[in-house]
Amino acid sequence: MQMVRMKTNAHSMPTMTGLYIHIPICVSRCRYCDFYKLTPNEWDHVDLFLQCLEIELRRLPAGFAPDTVFVGGGTPTALEPRELATLFDCIHGSVNLTNGIEFSSEANPGTLTPDKLSIMKEGGVNRVSIGVQSFNDKALRLLGRIHQGDGAIEGFQMLREAGFGNVNIDLIQSIPGMAPAEVLADARRVVELEPEHISYYNLIYEPDTPLTHDRDAGRIVPPGDDEEADNYFAVKALLEGAGYGHYETSNFCKPERECRHNLLYWQAGEYFGCGPAAHSHWNGARFGNIRDVQTYCDRLLKNENPFDEMERLSPEEKARETLVMGLRLMEGVDLAGFEELTGFRVDELCGEAVEHLLAEGLLQRSGRRLALAQTALFIGNSVFSELV
Ligand SMILES: C[S@@+](CC[C@H](N)C(=O)[O-])C[C@H]1O[C@@H](n2cnc3c(N)ncnc32)[C@H](O)[C@@H]1O
Ligand code: SF4
Structure with missing residues (x-):
């Protein structure tokens, strides 16, 4: 890919x-x-x-x-x-x-x-x-x-x-x-x-x-x-x-x-979202622009920020999110690359849940990769909810 x-x-x-x-x-x-x-x-x-x-x-x-x-x-x-x-x-x-x-x-x-x-x-x-x-x-x-x-x-x-x-x-x-x-x-x-x-x-x-x-x-x-x-x-x-x-x-x-x-x-990249209701993820922080175009315009005309939500994820929350987003990809997550990127090992973060999902046949591990199993593709969201 x-x-x-x-x-x-x-x-x-x-x-x-x-x-x-x-x-x-x-x-x-x-x-x-x-x-x-x-x-x-x-x-x-x-x-x-x-x-x-x-x-x-x-x-x-x-x-x-x-x-x-x-x-x-x-x-x-x-x-x-x-x-x-x-x-x-x-x-x-x-x-x-x-x-x-x-x-x-x-x-x-x-x-x-x-x-x-x-x-x-x-x-x-x-x-x-x-x-x-x-x-x-x-x-x-x-x-x-x-x-x-x-x-x-x-x-x-x-x-x-x-x-x-x-x-x-x-x-x-x-x-x-x-x-x-x-x-x-x-x-x-x-x-x-x-x-x-x-x-x-x-x-x-x-x-x-x-x-x-x-x-x-x-x-x-x-x-x-x-x-x-x-x-x-x-x-x-x-x-x-x-x-x-x-x-x-x-x-x-x-x-x-x-x-x-x-x-x-x-793959946990960073981005800016512009326009009403757009979201950004930048420097580890998340921003959500106001979901109302008139207020969005009023604020920008006054040189104010258009966002009304800001959240900074802890490193652990960010790592969990990175894992779940990565598992949406069919190739899954490279475990060593994940640790290098986030500073967390998957087994430290949610080892028990992963072992359970592997035993249920909903996740599969091959070599250094962890991925959704074919049988879980259609119910991915319920698998992800066990990992966050
Ligand atoms: C912004 S729209 C695409 C462009 C244009 N607005 C249109 O609809 O032709 C983004 C896509 O999200 C999907 N979508 C929107 N609401 C959805 C829903 N409730 N369930 C599933 N897909 C949805 C649709 O496939 C849609 O094409
Ligand atoms: S309401 Fe607009 S954004 Fe939503 S699917 Fe229809 S055309 Fe696309």
């Missing part, structure tokens, strides 16, 4: 760095999503947001030269062409973007136009992550998406026509009402498109979203655990058979096409 470039300092801590930029705008609200975003009916001051984002970017440490940039949301491609051009101008004017960095942007197929895509390309974007979720129109209606299956395919083709050679497709699994054959049809359709990367997320019922209300009221019935697991392993086999390596619990890619920005999160 492609490893992110890890420079090390005198303390052998990684100094691979990333920049995340959150665009808090969506055309409409999908029924399952609780990412921070507003629709134009709710807040229509994009120019003010971009002005304040620029103030925040200019507050980053002088000379900050991230190894990866990820523009996410919300929906970056919900911005108008003029607004997108301003966004990229302010990124380039504030951040030192060196050659060869991975520069990703998220995109919603219902918002793409050739002129937006050429502005993104000129702005340096070299990887696009497109939210497809499913190609099945019935499922897309249930999820409240603004596009149909054909629109998702057209959006993907538009990306190729614009010259993007590194594209991720987001799919969601366990959508209520989809028969196993329909789940596999989605997986076959994605393989036919030949994206470089596929994120295959399990549907999360976020608190207080319309989809969760539907489930709680019995209007929709999620698939049972066995059916979910069968679908997951059938899709995994299909994608692997088509040449996609399974490198993280929810992520598959063609050789050397791992998402370097996400690897940074999973």
